[in-house]
Amino acid sequence: MDQWEDMAQILVEKYVAPQGIHDVRVLEAMKKIPRHLFIPEAYREYSYMDSPLPVGEEQTISQPFMAAKMTELLALKEGNKVLEVGTGSGYQAALLAEMGVKVTTIERIQHLAEKARKVFRRLSYPIESIIGDGREGYVPNAPYDRIIVTAGAPRMEDSWLIQLAEGGRIVVPLSTQEGVYCLLVRKKTRETVPVFEDTWYDYCRFVPLLSGVKKKDESFVKAERT
Ligand code: SAH
Numbered sequence: 001m002d003q004w005e006d007m008a009q010i011l012v013e014k015y016v017a018p019q020g021i022h023d024v025r026v027l028e029a030m031k032k033i034p035r036h037l038f039i040p041e042a043y044r045e046y047s048y049m050d051s052p053l054p055v056g057e058e059q060t061i062s063q064p065f066m067a068a069k070m071t072e073l074l075a076l077k078e079g080n081k082v083l084e085v086g087t088g089s090g091y092q093a094a095l096l097a098e099m100g101v102k103v104t105t106i107e108r109i110q111h112l113a114e115k116a117r118k119v120f121r122r123l124s125y126p127i128e129s130i131i132g133d134g135r136e137g138y139v140p141n142a143p144y145d146r147i148i149v150t151a152g153a154p155r156m157e158d159s160w161l162i163q164l165a166e167g168g169r170i171v172v173p174l175s176t177q178e179g180v181y182c183l184l185v186r187k188k189t190r191e192t193v194p195v196f197e198d199t200w201y202d203y204c205r206f207v208p209l210l211s212g213v214k215k216k217d218e219s220f221v222k223a224e225r226t
Contacts, residue, residue, distance in 0.1 A: 001036045007048035008035065015050040016068050023072045029098040030068060035061075037119050038089035057109050057214075059207055061089040062150060066204060068095075073171045073185050073201065074146045076101050081141065083163070085134030086150035086209070090116030090127075096148070097125040104141045106134040109214045133213055137163040144168060152181040152206035166190045173206045181206050 001007075008031050017027055036047035038061055043053045052060040062070075070092070076082070080101040084093050087107035093116070096103045105127060107113040113131045120127045130138055134149070135157050142163035149160070149172040156174065164170055167190045173181035183201035188194045 001034070001044065001047070004034050004036055004048070005031070008033065011035075011048045011050060011064060016065050019065050019069075021065070021068045021072055025076075025099055026068050026071045026095075029071075029095055030064065032098055033091065033094050034123070035064070035091060037122065038091040038094070038116075055089045055112065056115075057112055059088050059109065059112060061091050062206075067092050069202070070148055070150070070171050070183070071095055071099070073183065074148055074169065076146060080145040081143070081165075082146040082148065083138060083141070083144040084148050084150060085137075085160075087113055087116050087129060088150065090119050090129075092148070092150055093127050093129075094120070094123065094125055097127050101146070102126075104128045104130060104138055104144075106130040106132050106138050108133055108210065108212065110216045111214075114216075131213060133211060135159065135209065135211065139163065146170070147172075149173065149209065150206070151209040152179075153209045156184075156186070161186075161188070161196070164188050166194050173204050176203070179205065 012027050012030050036044050039047050050064050052063045055061050078100045082101045084105040087105040093103050093105040117129050137159040143165035145165050145168045147170040152173045154175045169187045174184045176182045185199045187197045
């Protein structure tokens with residue numbers, strides 16, 4: 001796509017920033033990402049609109065504003081170790097990597113994870129992509145300074161809170177009622193016995209966090225737990 005840099009700049013300056021994103025590091029990183037590479041051919045012309053789009057398997061790439069908002073709420077520090085639950089297209093993971101953090105991203109649909117990996121390779125992002133059930137987090141790379149959940153969660157999983165480093169924070173859209181979520185930031189303090197501090201932000205819409213892993217041959221590997 002020609003001139004995607006110009007379109008990304010317009011997207012950020014005219015649509016994302018005016019909705020209240022103030023962290024210039026997020027805005028600058030977003031301008032550097034060719035969003036069209038994360039979007040299927042059929043919807044590519046809409047890549048630089050501030051809207052969610054289908055990416056196959058009934059999943060969506062988040063609206064750029066929402067990706068920016070969640071990233072801003074993470075309050076990233078250079079070199080942080082970050083876990084993303086819900087790779088989807090890979091765009092959010094790319095945004096995190098572009099901001100200089102070390103990203104592990106986990107996706108339950110093999111087909112989507114493999115497509116995202118190709119884009120990560122093409123853009124040389126050193127992102128670790130895992131196929132698995134993100135409700136369990138990903139123990140081998142824990143603890144994480146930050147965790148971002150990009151699917152609507154019915155509840156806060158203990159595994160996330162356990163794998164979160166002391167002084168870390170998790171951003172998650174938590175279910176308030178059917179199909180409606182509210183963005184929660186939970187901080188884990190550094191005290192001897194860590195406590196959690198919650199702050200609630202905007203209402204939002206997300207595809208749901210589901211259980212189990214979906215392999216390419218459509219077989220469904222049932223999760224051990226429900
Ligand atoms: N961050 C993505 C958008 C995520 S859409 C992007 O930038 O494009 C939510 C994704 O979460 C979907 O791809 C969905 O398959 C995935 N998902 C849902 N439940 C999951 C789970 N338990 N573990 C891992 N991924 C999950």
